[in-house]
Amino acid sequence: MIRVVIIGGGWAGCAAAVAAKKAGAKVILIERTDMLLGLGNVGGIMRNNGRYTAAEECIALGAKELFAITDKASRHVNIDFPGHKHASLYDVTKVEPMVRILLKEMGIEMHFISRAIDVEMDGRTIKGIYLQNEELLEGDIFIETTGSTGPMGNCLKYGNGCSMCILRCPSFGPRISISQKTGVADILGQRGDGSYGAFSGSCKLNKDSLSEEIRDALNSKGVVVLPVPKEDINSDKLSLKVCQQYALKEYAENIVLLDTGHAKLMTPFYPLEKLRKIKGLEFARYEDPYAGGIGNSIRYLSTSPRDNGMKVKGVENLLCAGEKSGLFVGHTEAITTGSLAGHNAVRLALGLHLLELPRNLAVGDLIAFANERIQQKDGLKERFTFAGSTYFKRMNEKGLYILDKDKIAKKVRRIDLYGIFNEKII
Amino acid sequence: MARVKTVCVDAGSEFCPCYLAELNECITCSHLQGKGFCDCGNIGICIYQEYIWCGSKKKATRGVFPAKILEKHPLSKKAVLLKLKVSKKLARQLNEPGAFVFLREKHMPHYFDAPMSIMNSSEEGGVILIAIQIRGIKTKTLKNVGNEVLLKGPYWNGILGKAFLKQVAGENCLVVAKGISQAPAVLVVNKLIKNNNNVEIILDKGNLGKIFVDGYLDRERCSIVSLDLMSSSGREYLEQKLSDRNLRLVFSAGPDKLHLEILEKLAVLNPEVLLAVTNNTPMVCGEGVCGSCSVVLENGLQIRACKTQVDVRKAMERRVLRD
Numbered sequence: 001m002i003r004v005v006i007i008g009g010g011w012a013g014c015a016a017a018v019a020a021k022k023a024g025a026k027v028i029l030i031e032r033t034d035m036l037l038g039l040g041n042v043g044g045i046m047r048n049n050g051r052y053t054a055a056e057e058c059i060a061l062g063a064k065e066l067f068a069i070t071d072k073a074s075r076h077v078n079i080d081f082p083g084h085k086h087a088s089l090y091d092v093t094k095v096e097p098m099v100r101i102l103l104k105e106m107g108i109e110m111h112f113i114s115r116a117i118d119v120e121m122d123g124r125t126i127k128g129i130y131l132q133n134e135e136l137l138e139g140d141i142f143i144e145t146t147g148s149t150g151p152m153g154n155c156l157k158y159g160n161g162c163s164m165c166i167l168r169c170p171s172f173g174p175r176i177s178i179s180q181k182t183g184v185a186d187i188l189g190q191r192g193d194g195s196y197g198a199f200s201g202s203c204k205l206n207k208d209s210l211s212e213e214i215r216d217a218l219n220s221k222g223v224v225v226l227p228v229p230k231e232d233i234n235s236d237k238l239s240l241k242v243c244q245q246y247a248l249k250e251y252a253e254n255i256v257l258l259d260t261g262h263a264k265l266m267t268p269f270y271p272l273e274k275l276r277k278i279k280g281l282e283f284a285r286y287e288d289p290y291a292g293g294i295g296n297s298i299r300y301l302s303t304s305p306r307d308n309g310m311k312v313k314g315v316e317n318l319l320c321a322g323e324k325s326g327l328f329v330g331h332t333e334a335i336t337t338g339s340l341a342g343h344n345a346v347r348l349a350l351g352l353h354l355l356e357l358p359r360n361l362a363v364g365d366l367i368a369f370a371n372e373r374i375q376q377k378d379g380l381k382e383r384f385t386f387a388g389s390t391y392f393k394r395m396n397e398k399g400l401y402i403l404d405k406d407k408i409a410k411k412v413r414r415i416d417l418y419g420i421f422n423e424k425i426i
Numbered sequence: 427m428a429r430v431k432t433v434c435v436d437a438g439s440e441f442c443p444c445y446l447a448e449l450n451e452c453i454t455c456s457h458l459q460g461k462g463f464c465d466c467g468n469i470g471i472c473i474y475q476e477y478i479w480c481g482s483k484k485k486a487t488r489g490v491f492p493a494k495i496l497e498k499h500p501l502s503k504k505a506v507l508l509k510l511k512v513s514k515k516l517a518r519q520l521n522e523p524g525a526f527v528f529l530r531e532k533h534m535p536h537y538f539d540a541p542m543s544i545m546n547s548s549e550e551g552g553v554i555l556i557a558i559q560i561r562g563i564k565t566k567t568l569k570n571v572g573n574e575v576l577l578k579g580p581y582w583n584g585i586l587g588k589a590f591l592k593q594v595a596g597e598n599c600l601v602v603a604k605g606i607s608q609a610p611a612v613l614v615v616n617k618l619i620k621n622n623n624n625v626e627i628i629l630d631k632g633n634l635g636k637i638f639v640d641g642y643l644d645r646e647r648c649s650i651v652s653l654d655l656m657s658s659s660g661r662e663y664l665e666q667k668l669s670d671r672n673l674r675l676v677f678s679a680g681p682d683k684l685h686l687e688i689l690e691k692l693a694v695l696n697p698e699v700l701l702a703v704t705n706n707t708p709m710v711c712g713e714g715v716c717g718s719c720s721v722v723l724e725n726g727l728q729i730r731a732c733k734t735q736v737d738v739r740k741a742m743e744r745r746v747l748r749d
Binding site for chain 1: 431455456457462463464465466467470471472474475478
């Protein structure tokens with residue numbers, strides 16, 4: 001039986017696990033911490049702008065399971081907030097156990113508190129990966145979904161230091177770039193000023209620490225917009241962040257709060273004292289990162305060169321997905337790339353051609369477009385998401401932004417890929 | 427690719443970051459090796475963060491203190507047991523398997539510093555015990571030391587495989603100690619007993635000609651056997667003990683030859699057993715600077731054995747190839 005080993009249990013790793021399992025592999029998923037989903041435990045925004053199209057395309061391609069969970073766990077559906085339409089916000093306090101149950105029921109072998117630290121190579125093929133306890137975990141195909149965030153030293157060198165985020169590096173150990181260990185150099189994203197990495201784009205406030213009025217508004221409408229005092233408006237901060245889809249003027253002049261179970265504050269960090277000057281936030285405290293007043297995690301320090309079938313260039317049996325596979329932002333983008341990598345893991349093991357998603361689908365175009373741009377110098381400063389910025393603009397221009405579910409399903413049928421991720425190919 | 431895990435024994439201590447961090451030669455932190463990204467061995471703390479918080483400077487290094495000699499007992503013609511008065515803090519820091527200090531006759535220059543294992547340490551009285559075998563230039567100056575000696579410390583890398591000694595609890599352990607190396611076995615045995623292990627101790631008087639630690643071991647909670655490990659009956663006994671399927675850990679205190687013999691026997695008889703050994707590498711500065719403790723591992727990695735915890739098997743294999 002083909003053994004597919006997935007390194008990293010975030011959204012991309014979980015999607016890869018589901019797809020590889022459905023394609024017929026024995027799947028082993030290893031995760032550094034004690035929870036799946038990684039940054040997905042503090043995210044929550046789905047289906048905003050072009051992500052709606054991408055989610056429906058994935059569902060039509062057969063990658064429906066994880067979207068079914070995020071839809072089911074949504075606290076708010078079809079809400080608008082500055083620059084964004086028809087978003088769903090899943091409850092970050094409920095979603096992880098739901099995904100864990102799904103993977104368990106599918107028979108995916110999961111190992112928690114299992115950190116990959118090195119590789120054993122046989123020429124340009126990975127024979128196995130070494131875990132923290134020195135155990136060698138062997139496999140036929142490996143998928144790296146370790147992300148590009150942290151650990152502490154990187155967050156310090158390229159940011160404001162460890163701000164104690166959900167990744168909990170001091171407790172579970174640092175993320176290690178597996179592709180780099182195979183000898184393939186990482187590609188680094190840049191900020192507007194050319195410095196490396198970028199801050200995560202939001203922090204989360206404890207909802208119980210907010211005024212009753214704000215809490216009620218969040219619970220009923222899902223979004224609250226509060227004006228920032230004039231003297232505290234800092235537009236420069238927008239260029240620091242990962243999420244260029246939220247790097248809009250409205251986000252400098254206002255505090256935008258979204259209800260994801262926590263109150264998601266759409267800015268990388270905000271000094272606590274300034275935050276408490278705003279009406280209703282007088283008692284506010286951070287939930288993630290705990291030191292959201294001073295900084296946030298640093299991302300995009302570790303992207304692998306890959307082809308459009310998600311195989312890492314220069315290694316025979318390694319694929320990648322999520323942030324590891326490009327300067328992507330978001331859960332939808334992780335699930336998209338993860339599903340393709342999982343499916344292609346089995347194809348690679350069988351010696352078949354890898355599936356490349358066609359460019360008349362937003363999901364295929366994003367994967368290919370991000371790959372083209374990363375090879376250009378100015379492309380290293382861009383981030384790619386269906387939800388905004390460069391790529392959403394492109395989706396609009398190319399007529400790829402479609403909100404009619406039936407039309408999307410028909411399109412996927414027409415190109416003969418309907419349900420392809422459901423096919424067992426072994 | 428041979429994978430070797432190396433961890434600095436001082437990482438996270440009050441002496442970290444040290445000179446090596448300032449010089450981009452940190453044993454653990456990749457940023458402080460001049461590399462751009464994190465690739466440390468997860469030690470639970472971030473040395474780089476600490477370094478930046480210290481204003482990109484090292485912390486204070488270990489001091490040299492005069493230590494009063496409270497008692498001096500000859501163990502043989504060429505060995506002496508010293509009871510030294512130190513601060514309670516230093517006694518507490520030295521109450522750990524693998525702890526050692528550098529000792530020097532107070533009129534001699536710093537290059538007479540001789541590394542000496544701690545045999546026992548009492549925090550309450552601020553008293554430490556050190557057994558010295560007179561065998562070379564440095565130790566000869568300590569033979570007729572007066573009522574005071576210069577002491578530099580604390581140091582902790584006197585044992586390779588320290589992590590095993592900490593993690594083993596409620597298991598069967600074998601301690602093999604020979605000659606002057608009986609001394610560092612005392613703190614190890616006490617630690618293993620504290621963690622509710624069943625401990626059997628094989629003591630060999632070696633060329634020192636004397637068993638001198640039995641009075642410091644809790645005889646009710648461990649069993650002690652004295653024998654000659656070079657005799658055929660001694661070898662047979664050791665082999666029989668090493669092949670016990672219920673054995674979890676072996677601590678070897680003695681020359682590298684003893685370590686190697688145990689290592690080779692375990693490889694055949696009981697490869698899963700954890701192994702910790704005394705670190706016999708020559709040391710001069712103890713700070714990873716002078717290079718006298720350099721060991722080149724099989725994958726070409728050069729380590730400073732005075733500060734680096736490395737897999738015993740890797741360290742031993744290479745040393746024998748070199749010699």
